Amino acid sequence: MIGTLEHPPVRASRPSARTSRPAAARTARPASALAVWYQHTPSGQAGRDRVWDLVEAGRITSIALTGPAPEDELRWLCDLLSPLHERGDGRDGLVSVPIAARSRNACDQVHAARRLTAAVHRPNLLPALPASDPGLAALTSLLGEGIGVRIGPLHSVARYRQAVRAHLDGLELARWRGLDLAGLTSVAAFGVGAIDVEIDALLDRAGSHEAKALRGMAGTATTRLARGVHADAHCTDASTRWRALAAAGARPQRLVWTQLYHGVPGHQTARYLDALAAPGACVELCAPTLETLDGTPEIRTLRSTREDQDAQAFTERLIAYLRWFDIHHESVLSSLDAAHAHH
DSSP states (O other), X not given: OOOOOSSOOOOOOOOSSGGGSOGGGSOOOOTTBOEEEEEEOOBHHHHHHHHHXXXXXXXXXXXXXXXXXXXXXXXXXXXXXXXXXXXXXXXXXXXXXXXXXXXXXXXXXXXXXXXXXXXXXXXXXXEEEOSSHHHHHHHHHHHHHTOOEEEEEEOSHHHHHHHHHHHHHHHHHHHHTTOOGGGOOEEEEEEOHXXXXXHHHHHHHHOOHHHHTTTTOHHHHHHHXXXXXXXXXXXXXXXXXXXXXXXXXXXXXXXXXXXXXXXXXXXXXXXXXXXXXXXXXXXXXXXXXXXXXXXSOBOOOOOOHHHHHHHHHHHHHHHHHHHHTTOOHHHHHHHHHHHHHTO
16 A cells, blocks of 8 residues: 555645735636636746736636646646635636656655645645556545546546546545545546547548548547546446445546647637537637637537437447448557557
């Protein structure tokens, strides 16, 4: 068993910097606005001003850093988003940062995440782990210690099912240790655009008009399968395991749809957002993509049961069509997972 922290990180006081402006002065986000993670690369004061303006305008709800950042920068970002974190009951206002350790060893990843959370000392900081086997083991261990985690990107349904299982294992470990499950956050980043890039290349290689007609469909089809896994795992009626955890205050693992474009930023974004902007959904967007959008993405209305059934039937047909071209959907995506996990 990987060792545990005796004292989980606690929140430090906010600095008297630009972040100290009252939360009420910030633009309120409409109820119909989609939760948006902002893909951020620290770039000095200009980068800080950009993030500040996006938060003030209500355009983003959480931040995903693309690489490690100084501790003072992480504290600044966490403090800027802390009002959202408090108002959203811990679901929004999060800052994820990749751990510095590139080791494939789960123990090293856990130790690096512990050091990071203890040094930054903010409740809305999430260490980001790769979706490898050691990363999944580290996810369970960290949740079991009371440390929230983001994992990803994932691409296959099989790997996402493993991430859900690791999430549940971690929550059960935390409950066994007497920790408060209501404050534990687990986020799974599911890459959508990368799926289309991979499958589309194979369809182009097939060469026929029928094959090319299927381009750009595999990504959103895969998200339907992932949503089904998520719903089954967090259904209090169907899962006795989740029923016990929910009764103890646990929250579902949150899915974030990422990699929402390939090629020119914004080229595929509108189509992806239309398909993915369901109630409770989160999307991750980079700065160039945000700039192409007119305002804040909005949640679309709930689909009818018939529409959901039609979409599920289309997904099953698409996977069958891909097999006809000797493209095995889950096998291709498992290979994509393996490539990203060791990138």
